Amino acid sequence: MAAPYKPGHVLTLRQESTPTLGYELRVQILEVFEPFTLSCVMRVWLDEDGQDPSEAVLKLYDRRFATQLREDQKIDPWSAQHESAYLEFIRTGQVNEFLNKL
Numbered sequence: 001m002a003a004p005y006k007p008g009h010v011l012t013l014r015q016e017s018t019p020t021l022g023y024e025l026r027v028q029i030l031e032v033f034e035p036f037t038l039s040c041v042m043r044v045w046l047d048e049d050g051q052d053p054s055e056a057v058l059k060l061y062d063r064r065f066a067t068q069l070r071e072d073q074k075i076d077p078w079s080a081q082h083e084s085a086y087l088e089f090i091r092t093g094q095v096n097e098f099l100n101k102l
Helices: 067-072 080-091 094-101
Strands: 010-015 023-033 040-046 054-060
Touching: 023 054, 080 094
Parallel strands: none
Antiparallel strands: 010 023, 023 040, 040 054
């Protein structure tokens, strides 16, 4: 599976930890640092309302592209089957038991 992070793409990042204070930030990808290891790292352009435009480095954890972690743990590359199993794990609440044991 190829990563969707490419120069020129725009990402909308959401901070939703407090429902009444939801916050969105749009960033345009300028450069991608590959290969990805534990997270996806890219140089982005920030253009927030009321702020001077600026560049930043975005380090984004995306379970699909944690290449080094998958190699270190001898786990196959992410697939549609992995995604389905992961979502089912979340939906059924099994993740709660896993996290409690962890």
